[in-house]
Amino acid sequence: MAESNCTQATEFSFKGFTEDPATQVTLFLMFLLTYLVTILGNLGMIVLIKASPQLHSPMYYFLGNLAFVDLCSSTVITPKMLVDFVSEKKGIAYAGCAAQVFVFDLFGMTECFLLAMMAYDRYVAVCHPLVYPLVMSPKCCFQLVTGSYLVGLTNGMGQTIGMFSLSFCGSSVINLFFCDISPLISLSTSDATLSQVLLRTSASLFGVSSSLVVLVSYGAIISTILSIRSDEGKRKAFSTCASHLTTVSIFYGTSIFMYLKPSSDSSKEGDKWTAMLYTVVTPMLNPLIYSLRNKEVKKALRRLKKIK
Known part of the structure; x- marks a missing residue:
């Protein structure tokens, strides 16, 4: 009866990182710079x-989509966070929160599968180079990318449905800097079984399956590289995978820790910094990693400069 008589929350507020004004200004400037680099880096990668x-080629087709996804996922989080740093009221409407959950989970899971498809692409390139043009045809690449977006869409819809099944009649303060389903489950005053099942199923089915694709692909890649007799051949084969492996390690490491850890740890302050790594920092680092460690990207940049 108490549940039916309570007033449903119409907006949420974020606890953020700190309440100290000087620290907030510092963080605002730091994250503003990070976001500008993210925009320039990812847009630059797409244009290049x-x-x-x-x-x-297939690898850069995937990379272009990865840059687009990073741009979108960062944009749905960072601008609102920047506004909150300079605002007294750090709030978001219920509909806005639901939209943030949907878009973030859509692009977050899409990125998981794009990284898995890129690992598969590297597997075919290193382990089966003779059939690479046939296997990674334009049609196949389009289907793999489309499938990644569809999985992301399914995840976004599922997490949003889970949010709509929750009631928020008590505290409306989210101990994070954006709307995510995990802290919303913690705030809920109703039975959160459906949301928890959707969250764990998504993380286990989609997240773990994409991780397995990466692990199996790189297991085969490492085995093939080790069988190469020439040291130069080994270095060349490894260099084609180094950038992607770095990106995968950062993204999957932080995401798995955030979503597959015990639920009892969900309110720890450290979660904010873990979330910050994959929502703010990783989208900035990806284009830098691929541009600084990739000879083909460097050559393309030099050619583009000469044309201008």
Whole structure:
């Protein structure tokens, strides 16, 4: 009866990182710079891939989509966070919170599968180079990317449905800097079984399955590289995977820790910094990793500069 008589929350507020004004200004400037680098880096990567015929290959097709996903996932989180740093009221409407959950979970899971497809692409390139053009055909690449977005869409819809099944009649303060399903479950005053099942199923089915694709692909890649007799051949084969492996390690490491840890740890302050790594920092690092450690990207940049 108490549950039916309570007033449902119409907006939420974020606890954020700190209440100290000086620290908030410092964090605002730091994250503003991070977001600007994210925009320039990912947009630059997309433009470079589109404008450079030598980058019109499966690996860069996936990379262009990864840059787009990073741009979108960062944009749904960071601008609101920046506004909250300079606002007294750090709030978001219920509908806005639901939209943030949907878009973030859509692009977050899409990125998981894009990284898995890129690992598969590297597996075919290193382990089966003779059939690479046939296996990774334009049609196949399009299907793999489309499938990644569809899985992301399914995840976003599932998590949003889970949110709509919750009631929020007590505290409306989210101990994070954006709307995510985990802290919302903690705030709920109703039975959260459906939301918990959807969250764990999504993390286990989608997250673990994409992780397995990465692990199996790189297991085969490492085995193939070790069988190469030439040291130069080993270095060349490994260099084609180094950038992607770095990105995968950062993204999957923080995401798995965040979503597959025991629920009793969900309110720890450290979760904010873990979430910050994969929502704010990783989208900034990805284009830098691929541009600084990739010879083909560097050559394309030099050609583009000469044309201008």
